[in-house]
Amino acid sequence: MNGAPDGQGLPEAPGTLFSNSGEQFYDGDATGGRLSEKSRVILWGLGVVRWILGAFFSTFFILSVLVVGWTTRAAQREVLRTWWRRSPIRRQTRNFADFAAADPATRDHAAWPTWFAGSRSANSASAGRTRRWLRRALGGVVLNARLGLQVLANTWVLTLPGCLMWAVAWYAGWQNSFNKGYEHAWFGPTVFILGMVLFSAAMAYVPLAQARQASTGDWRRFYDFRIVWRLVRRRWLSSLALALVWAGACSLVLLVKLMPQLAQYAPNLTDRPMAEMAAVSQRFFGVMAMGLFPLFVGLRLLAARVYAEALRSGFQSGALTEDDLGEAEWQALRRLELLTPVPVPERGRWVRLAAWLATRTGRLAAGAAVFLIWFAFSFLAMVSEFAAITDFGRGWWNQPMVQLPWFDYTPARLRQGEAVDSIPSKNAARIPKDRASAEGP
Numbered sequence: 001m002n003g004a005p006d007g008q009g010l011p012e013a014p015g016t017l018f019s020n021s022g023e024q025f026y027d028g029d030a031t032g033g034r035l036s037e038k039s040r041v042i043l044w045g046l047g048v049v050r051w052i053l054g055a056f057f058s059t060f061f062i063l064s065v066l067v068v069g070w071t072t073r074a075a076q077r078e079v080l081r082t083w084w085r086r087s088p089i090r091r092q093t094r095n096f097a098d099f100a101a102a103d104p105a106t107r108d109h110a111a112w113p114t115w116f117a118g119s120r121s122a123n124s125a126s127a128g129r130t131r132r133w134l135r136r137a138l139g140g141v142v143l144n145a146r147l148g149l150q151v152l153a154n155t156w157v158l159t160l161p162g163c164l165m166w167a168v169a170w171y172a173g174w175q176n177s178f179n180k181g182y183e184h185a186w187f188g189p190t191v192f193i194l195g196m197v198l199f200s201a202a203m204a205y206v207p208l209a210q211a212r213q214a215s216t217g218d219w220r221r222f223y224d225f226r227i228v229w230r231l232v233r234r235r236w237l238s239s240l241a242l243a244l245v246w247a248g249a250c251s252l253v254l255l256v257k258l259m260p261q262l263a264q265y266a267p268n269l270t271d272r273p274m275a276e277m278a279a280v281s282q283r284f285f286g287v288m289a290m291g292l293f294p295l296f297v298g299l300r301l302l303a304a305r306v307y308a309e310a311l312r313s314g315f316q317s318g319a320l321t322e323d324d325l326g327e328a329e330w331q332a333l334r335r336l337e338l339l340t341p342v343p344v345p346e347r348g349r350w351v352r353l354a355a356w357l358a359t360r361t362g363r364l365a366a367g368a369a370v371f372l373i374w375f376a377f378s379f380l381a382m383v384s385e386f387a388a389i390t391d392f393g394r395g396w397w398n399q400p401m402v403q404l405p406w407f408d409y410t411p412a413r414l415r416q417g418e419a420v421d422s423i424p425s426k427n428a429a430r431i432p433k434d435r436a437s438a439e440g441p
Helices: 037-057 064-086 088-092 096-101 129-179 187-203 206-216 219-223 225-234 236-257 259-263 274-316 327-335 349-387 391-397 417-439
Strands: 016-018 024-026
Touching: 037 064, 037 274, 064 088, 064 096, 064 129, 064 206, 064 274, 064 327, 129 187, 129 206, 129 219, 129 349, 129 391, 187 206, 187 236, 187 349, 206 219, 206 225, 206 236, 206 274, 206 327, 225 236, 225 274, 236 259, 236 274, 236 349, 259 274, 274 327, 349 391
Parallel strands: none
Antiparallel strands: 016 024
């Protein structure tokens, strides 16, 4: 698996967990096998730290790439965990952490991904002491950045063409309004509708494609169009629910984006200096990131579950072959004893016909509904950009819940407010002296 250790293993101890920073502690006492009170506090504390760090990174353009990579690793873990729940060997292990820690290939999935620390089980015997320390301390940052860039680039390949068409249509529409070029009035709406079609079609594919890239650990698997579309069709009802939840989350971000525009009409903010308003805006989006970051992660985990169930059922029913699986997926399914085909009970002719008609009708209806959901969101994106124009056209080329989770929409004019506010104050300080000298004898 991508990011999984491939070197020396750690000595295995029953009930051993590894924390976010690489420390190990025991998850049970000598008798009950339950989490000790100290271990519960550590796990809870680590979860809060991950949450705060993820929300903090989501307020910066560059650091939000780390969020994409970290979430990809979390989705990879969720795929494995979903298969473990369906595995016949689940009863042989007390929990998922024990199962994951028992094999070097999945040991890093015993706990949530790390933000900074590298894998303790990686083979670094041949490296120097400084290099080993850097890998141990910052290996997670490198891995998160690499995976984040890979996922982001693949996602933009399919979604950016439609987003850029929105921006072109926006520019063409305003040019037509200012220059009164009514003979070219068709160009803007036509390009925008074409962009809506491209974006909607891409979003019917992207969620499960991202999950496949995370599961296999190979960025090229993102473009397995035949396999991903087959999985989408097999789980058409789940894909419809996923599209509805995902588009709803995207619409929520659009509402949050409008807050600075609405805040300028608040009586207690209108007379404040711009630097102070910028600080208020940044604090507001920081608080919003505390809720939007787990929502961003939850969408990827939900897509990972849909993908895992579709892949498992597809393989066991014979719709997929071993060639359709990634190497890491095949190894995990073999270990979980999920490579055995599950026979489909024989049904009567009329029952098979009714089931085929119902499935085909449902797929067509679900496909149309998914397309309409994202088509409607495209219109909302245009409305939100009309109400609050973002800097550098960001409202067009980046949708935070789809592409880069960058949730700080503080306008640039407010970020530069401190320098702007300082100029009048200096001039005001000089005015009495200038006037005195001018009015003097």
